[in-house]
Amino acid sequence: MVAKDTKTKAFLLCCICLWLILLCLDSSGTPEREKKQYNWQFAGWYGGGCYPAVVPDPNIKDRVYLLSDVAGLWRSDNKGDEWYFINNGLINTKTAVLAIAPSDSDILYLGTKAGIMRSDNAGKKWRYLASTKDIIIFERPNNYRSIAIDVQDYNKLYVGTRFGSVL
Secondary structure, eight states: OOOOSHHHHHHHHHHHHHHHHHHHHOOSOOHHHHHOOOOOOOOSOOSOOOOOEEEEOSSSTTOEEEEETTTEEEEESSTTSSOEEOOTTOSOOOEEEEEEOTTOTTOEEEEETTEEEEESSTTSSOEEOGGGTTTSOOOTTSOOOEEEEOSSOTTOEEEEOTTSOBO
16 A cells, blocks of 8 residues: 555554554564464544554553544553444543553543543543533643542542643
């Protein structure tokens, strides 16, 4: 396949970079992994955008999340061999940052252009935290930079701002 426009070239470059990152995550060196054939498939949308983060789950070995600033969120449960969208309930698919509760991998917080979303079931369903509307947004250049979940209470968040403060 020959890429004809800049957006297509950028998308293909992002896919190749992601594949290389995920390949490096595999430290087992098993012969099965080395012999595996990869087949690229259409991701389901046209256009630009970027992938602000690849987030491995700290508690579930093969689970990885991929964020998109235009298409939402994907999840893989096999180190990236297969991906599926987990956008059910998202009110905005412009995602920027994801945090996974250290004590429970089902608890996820996702920073979007509209504010913070929360999932209690590893991304199967999202709900909007209305208290974050117009206060905490994740959009360039007014981007809040990170979300950290308290290790003892996954209902308590710390959000870093572009001004260097923490909310």
